[in-house]
Amino acid sequence: MGRIQLGWIDYSSEHRHKVMAVLHALTAPGAVDELGIGQIRDGFANLLFPGTSTI
Numbered sequence: 001m002g003r004i005q006l007g008w009i010d011y012s013s014e015h016r017h018k019v020m021a022v023l024h025a026l027t028a029p030g031a032v033d034e035l036g037i038g039q040i041r042d043g044f045a046n047l048l049f050p051g052t053s054t055i
Helices: 013-027 037-048
Strands: none
Touching: none
16 A cells, blocks of 8 residues: 655644644554445444434
């Protein structure tokens, strides 16, 4: 898999820390839905059980 590079001009160390925290969270290992089945599952869940959440 290729690496993605991101560049920006930062004027604030606070904003830089926020961006770095988001980028770090995106690199953390976790569940990946490579087949796209999660969207279908979520669609059925919304139809069958409206108003409930798994969060």
